[in-house]
Amino acid sequence: AQKVTQAQTEISVVEKEDVTLDCVYETRDTTYYLFWYKQPPSGELVFLIRRNSFDEQNEISGRYSWNFQKSTSSFNFTITASQVVDSAVYFCALRGGTSYGKLTFGQGTILTVHP
Amino acid sequence: KAGVTQTPRYLIKTRGQQVTLSCSPISGHRSVSWYQQTPGQGLQFLFEYFSETQRNKGNFPGRFSGRQFSNSRSEMNVSTLELGDSALYLCASREPGSSYEQYFGPGTRLTVT
Numbered sequence A: 001a002q003k004v005t006q007a008q009t010e011i012s013v014v015e016k017e018d019v020t021l022d023c024v025y026e027t028r029d030t031t032y033y034l035f036w037y038k039q040p041p042s043g044e045l046v047f048l049i050r051r052n053s054f055d056e057q058n059e060i061s062g063r064y065s066w067n068f069q070k071s072t073s074s075f076n077f078t079i080t081a082s083q084v085v086d087s088a089v090y091f092c093a094l095r096g097g098t099s100y101g102k103l104t105f106g107q108g109t110i111l112t113v114h115p
Numbered sequence B: 001k002a003g004v005t006q007t008p009r010y011l012i013k014t015r016g017q018q019v020t021l022s023c024s025p026i027s028g029h030r031s032v033s034w035y036q037q038t039p040g041q042g043l044q045f046l047f048e049y050f051s052e053t054q055r056n057k058g059n060f061p062g063r064f065s066g067r068q069f070s071n072s073r074s075e076m077n078v079s080t081l082e083l084g085d086s087a088l089y090l091c092a093s094r095e096p097g098s099s100y101e102q103y104f105g106p107g108t109r110l111t112v113t
Helices: none
Strands: A003-005 A010-014 A019-021 A024-026 A032-039 A046-052 A064-069 A074-079 A088-096 A109-114 B005-007 B010-013 B019-024 B031-038 B042-050 B053-057 B064-068 B074-078 B087-094 B108-112
Touching: A003 A088, A010 A019, A019 A109, A024 A074, A032 A074, A046 A064, A046 A074, A074 A088, B005 B087, B010 B019, B019 B087, B019 B108, B031 B074, B042 B064, B042 B074, B053 B064, B074 B087
Parallel strands: A010 A109, B010 B108
Antiparallel strands: A003 A024, A019 A074, A032 A046, A032 A088, A064 A074, A088 A109, B005 B019, B019 B074, B031 B042, B031 B087, B042 B053, B064 B074, B087 B108
């Protein structure tokens, strides 16, 4: 069975602060894929980043960066210099190598950025 | 490219009725997955279709079914609606290939009264 845990239910920050969203996962698959999605109030899930299990290189993309650590089964996501438009629910998701299109989602973290 | 489209966007049905939701994937995407989102259970996988075949199925009762057409468009059907079926139903599509991310549509908000 696969499981994704986002321990932070809600986070509140002031604009320009950096914020890190935590994600811990469980899987028995040796190959798997991790994702972060954003869900603004409109409801549509917006893809942010993907990381393959065989690539532990951490990257930065604009204001987004992620820290993938296989040893601790964590896939944390950081927004640098947060903006009000970043306010949304953020979901971490996992897909096993043999799960085809099945994503297992965490419960989501509600991020509120205050001006 | 146009994104994933879902129709209708909002739907109100009565208990016991059935409903059909439609999803058109991004052009060139042959895989379509469906998810149910509720406040209590979060986002849960319903099923996935690829080339008109169901490849994976979540833990939902048989009242939930789906199909995919030759043009990759997909429909899901819920029969004998229950109050607990009220949810946001999201459809996602992706390119063939195991690593590709899924792109989601705006969802259909179903309310069962």
